[in-house]
Amino acid sequence: MLHEPVSSTNVRSVGYSQAERVLEVAFHSGGLYRYDNVPADVHAALMSAPSKGGFLARFIKGHYPYRPISG
Structure with a gap:
């Protein structure tokens, strides 16, 4: 999946597949x-949010099933 670098103190990049509805x-x-x-x-x-980490914490974490891929 192609990732787009973002300007954030916590998040390095974001990838998305609309067909699979998968966010990385x-x-x-x-x-x-x-x-x-x-x-x-x-x-x-998320991509238009001024704070990517804040958006993740408020609207994504705990709302969608997730799993670590690495790290």
């Missing part, structure tokens, strides 16, 4: 997480 988030700490069943509008809102 890579952190500066080295962790890579996959979130399932994420709608395209949530991905778009």
